[in-house]
Amino acid sequence: MSGANLTSMSAAPILVVGSVALDSVRTPFGEVVDALGGSASYFSMSASHFAPVRLVAVVGDDFPGEHCALLESRGVDLSGLERADGRTFRWRGEYAAELGHAHTLETQLNVFSTFHPRLDDTHRKTPFVFLANIDPDLQLEVLRQIKRPVLSLSDTMNYWIARKPDRVLDVLREVDVALLNEEEARALAGETQLVRAADRLLEQGARAVIVKKGEHGALYQSREERFITPAFPVHGLTDPTGAGDSFAGGFIGWLARCGDLGPNALRQALACGATMASLAIEDFSPRRLVEARPEEILERLRTLHGMMHFDLLDPFAAPR
Amino acid sequence: MSGANLTSMSAAPILVVGSVALDSVRTPFGEVVDALGGSASYFSMSASHFAPVRLVAVVGDDFPGEHCALLESRGVDLSGLERADGRTFRWRGEYAAELGHAHTLETQLNVFSTFHPRLDDTHRKTPFVFLANIDPDLQLEVLRQIKRPVLSLSDTMNYWIARKPDRVLDVLREVDVALLNEEEARALAGETQLVRAADRLLEQGARAVIVKKGEHGALYQSREERFITPAFPVHGLTDPTGAGDSFAGGFIGWLARCGDLGPNALRQALACGATMASLAIEDFSPRRLVEARPEEILERLRTLHGMMHFDLLDPFAAPR
Numbered sequence: 001m002s003g004a005n006l007t008s009m010s011a012a013p014i015l016v017v018g019s020v021a022l023d024s025v026r027t028p029f030g031e032v033v034d035a036l037g038g039s040a041s042y043f044s045m046s047a048s049h050f051a052p053v054r055l056v057a058v059v060g061d062d063f064p065g066e067h068c069a070l071l072e073s074r075g076v077d078l079s080g081l082e083r084a085d086g087r088t089f090r091w092r093g094e095y096a097a098e099l100g101h102a103h104t105l106e107t108q109l110n111v112f113s114t115f116h117p118r119l120d121d122t123h124r125k126t127p128f129v130f131l132a133n134i135d136p137d138l139q140l141e142v143l144r145q146i147k148r149p150v151l152s153l154s155d156t157m158n159y160w161i162a163r164k165p166d167r168v169l170d171v172l173r174e175v176d177v178a179l180l181n182e183e184e185a186r187a188l189a190g191e192t193q194l195v196r197a198a199d200r201l202l203e204q205g206a207r208a209v210i211v212k213k214g215e216h217g218a219l220y221q222s223r224e225e226r227f228i229t230p231a232f233p234v235h236g237l238t239d240p241t242g243a244g245d246s247f248a249g250g251f252i253g254w255l256a257r258c259g260d261l262g263p264n265a266l267r268q269a270l271a272c273g274a275t276m277a278s279l280a281i282e283d284f285s286p287r288r289l290v291e292a293r294p295e296e297i298l299e300r301l302r303t304l305h306g307m308m309h310f311d312l313l314d315p316f317a318a319p320r
Numbered sequence: 321m322s323g324a325n326l327t328s329m330s331a332a333p334i335l336v337v338g339s340v341a342l343d344s345v346r347t348p349f350g351e352v353v354d355a356l357g358g359s360a361s362y363f364s365m366s367a368s369h370f371a372p373v374r375l376v377a378v379v380g381d382d383f384p385g386e387h388c389a390l391l392e393s394r395g396v397d398l399s400g401l402e403r404a405d406g407r408t409f410r411w412r413g414e415y416a417a418e419l420g421h422a423h424t425l426e427t428q429l430n431v432f433s434t435f436h437p438r439l440d441d442t443h444r445k446t447p448f449v450f451l452a453n454i455d456p457d458l459q460l461e462v463l464r465q466i467k468r469p470v471l472s473l474s475d476t477m478n479y480w481i482a483r484k485p486d487r488v489l490d491v492l493r494e495v496d497v498a499l500l501n502e503e504e505a506r507a508l509a510g511e512t513q514l515v516r517a518a519d520r521l522l523e524q525g526a527r528a529v530i531v532k533k534g535e536h537g538a539l540y541q542s543r544e545e546r547f548i549t550p551a552f553p554v555h556g557l558t559d560p561t562g563a564g565d566s567f568a569g570g571f572i573g574w575l576a577r578c579g580d581l582g583p584n585a586l587r588q589a590l591a592c593g594a595t596m597a598s599l600a601i602e603d604f605s606p607r608r609l610v611e612a613r614p615e616e617i618l619e620r621l622r623t624l625h626g627m628m629h630f631d632l633l634d635p636f637a638a639p640r
Binding site for chain 1: 369370513514515516519533535536537539546547548549550553554555557574577578583584587588591592614615617618621622625627628629630631632633634635636
């Protein structure tokens with residue numbers, strides 16, 4: 001465990017509200033049963049490499065203490081992790097050879113079905129906030145409770161876009177940056193071309209969107225700026241679960257750590273997101289994120305930077 | 321026409337062997353009938369912005385003089401454009417709303433069916449060579465005729481991978497860089513994961529491959545290096561025909577112009593490829609490539625560079 005560098009003096013804390021789950025996942029490379037999962041878990045493990053994380057979620061009375069210990073080993077503040085009577089939220093899914101899309105076999109909301117995030121005073125004043133993929137009505141409840149943060153980021157999924165598109169758009173308008181995957185952006189915007197879809201979401205009131213494109217990286221687009229990161233090329237893809245939340249953790253983690261929201265910081269934040277996502281998918285559950293050493297994260301960041309960085313020459317300058 | 325800057329004193333000439341065709345294309349944004357098309361046409365229009373181009377192809381006796389004039393307006397040397405008795409190669413296709421894949425309605429090889437590239441002494445000694453998408457047996461005929469060039473680049477298509485996979489691999493092993501799209505790379509390598517597919521092609525003897533990913537950019541991979549460019553985000557996508565050949569023109573065009581094959585030059589070459597592809601798809605036929613002004617190309621290059629360029633900070637350096 002590399003818990004030693006968690007609480008950098010300069011890094012601002014991050015609040016995450018989302019799910020903590022027990023996942024049973026099968027991929028062509030193996031399977032796990034009742035492993036630690038959920039958007040808030042992946043996010044926390046990822047972001048904790050950059051800044052202290054405060055987690056708000058709910059688990060049942062069957063939730064193993066070892067999972068809490070693992071989160072705490074990464075310095076995650078679990079004072080907001082509610083323990084309710086009943087069973088923990090469970091997800092069971094599998095991926096085919098292409099690994100592109102999860103096929104959900106079973107979702108048991110359990111204690112999550114009656115969850116309403118309760119934020120204490122410390123939670124409310126956290127400067128960086130991630131609203132992980134939960135019911136947009138719950139996301140709006142959180143937004144009503146918090147003091148205006150330095151940066152808020154939201155995630156969602158097709159399930160909510162199909163059922164509550166207006167609520168998803170309400171969240172989109174409230175947060176600083178909205179995270180969506182390609183399909184979700186297309187569905188919510190009603191546009192097949194990705195660049196137009198991002199534009200359309202801005203017209204609909206989003207301040208900035210990040211479109212996650214899986215193995216093709218991610219696109220950040222605000223009214224003023226557009227940045228792109230490729231994905232970090234992974235050879236040992238094992239389980240794509242949690243890639244998006246791990247991306248979010250690297251993205252907001254870097255911003256919380258560097259204390260800058262300028263263009264250079266945003267571009268590096270995308271690269272940090274891509275880096276953390278590449279680690280997450282190399283093993284089941286957020287195991288790889290727990291093990292990752294700072295040198296390893298830095299090495300991937302350097303590789304990713306090196307793949308795209310060049311000094312631009314003017315092709316039409318006078319012949320040399 | 322911006323023919324004035326074609327023949328930069330420093331740019332090395334490029335030979336292209338491929339098809340010159342009459343295309344009839346329909347997209348949701350309009351249609352053209354018997355417009356100038358073919359891999360060598362798109363490539364030439366694109367590359368001519370960077371370096372002088374020598375074209376080797378065949379057309380029939382019905383090929384309009386105005387198309388030759390248009391190519392010549394961009395300084396393209398047509399001394400290798402054979403005129404055969406019969407009709408010019410024709411392709412008819414359409415794109416659905418997604419614009420991802422062309423649906424071929426009709427292919428008439430016509431004079432192309434008996435084409436064998438005949439290279440004169442000047443052609444043989446050209447330092448940069450692009451083997452556009454034609455029968456791999458013809459590509460091998462060209463390779464046998466030419467003097468070892470500074471850089472050779474090949475393209476292909478699924479049609480040949482399905483029918484002559486061994487010949488396609490023979491070409492791959494002979495050239496310096498092999499260009500494929502995502503599907504072609506997966507089909508030829510027999511690997512669904514793109515990073516593994518690229519690795520597999522290198523194991524099979526390729527020196528370097530570029531995998532074109534359409535709106536997701538392109539990946540260059542050799543045994544030593546891996547570079548990535550995003551696509552230039554286009555709002556006015558009109559007709560994707562010729563995007564790959566235009567990419568090839570920008571890629572090899574920049575290398576021929578800058579006279580450098582180092583990592584910085586290769587990364588900029590990818591960006592030049594993405595830039596020229598983005599222009600090509602904004603109109604039917606290679607019209608946009610003909611009109612493009614140097615300032616416009618430079619502006620797109622700067623935008624593309626700006627979307628990904630950042631100064632990397634070490635997240636784990638001592639707190640500031």
